[in-house]
Amino acid sequence: MTEPLEQPGAPRAAGPTAPQPTTAPAAHVALSRRVAVASLLGLIVLGLAWELWLAPLRPGGSWWVIKVLPLLPALPGLLKNRMYTYRWLSLLVWLYFTEAVVRATSDSGLSAVLAGLQLILCVLLFVACTLHIRLRLRDAKATAAGTTP
Template sequence: METSKVYHIGAATSLAILIAWLLAWEMVVAPLKPGGSLLALKVIPLLLPLRGVLKRDVYTLQWSSMLILLFFAEGIVRGYSDRDAISRMMGWGEVALVCVYFTCALLYLRPYKKAAKKIARELLDKVNRATHE
């Protein structure tokens, strides 16, 4: 299987699992209030990039790799500070899923960034040659 396809599948899968993970955490596994809490609404920002990630949109993968870091921070805080052991475990699971997404997204985007830098370098060279003539 092509490497970029593996990275895309990894990013899309980890994002979908993260959404399900967070919903399960706040609604069933360890909700703050019995029956679920409004904290489940935190998955809404993750739903915004889902379509673009599934379609391999480079721009969406770029900005979502920054958005996902908010969930990394939340997972770290809750992994260390929640009193309930199950909730702490869910926090560390969130951190792991975020790390998978972030890594896969960056590795998927790497060739695009290299190509963009090469094009920018070539354009700069053309401009420099034109101004020196």
């Protein structure tokens, strides 16, 4: 039997050597994204709980709870995997890191413990964001060069 002839202008089937586009992120990129989202959520929840219930400056809550507001716009950006969000969040987190260091060294009791937890979450968020940026850029360069990451 003979194979049918190709019609001119008909699309060709991709052979086994044709590169297939991949849309799923590599496992290490996905892991850094999950760690960034989890630590951001942790910072938001910790900030709310700390200033409203756990160790407020005044009974009934503190106006310092508004410190959580700058973190809220970052959540949709991380969930949509926007590179720009990872970049500015890796800079913003240093404000929360500074607050955590000051409160961990100046406060006592539960407030110092919560500041230590905030410190850990800040470091986790920064490392996850910077790692995510580096890994995505490295994978993009490897894809552009035609190699697999």
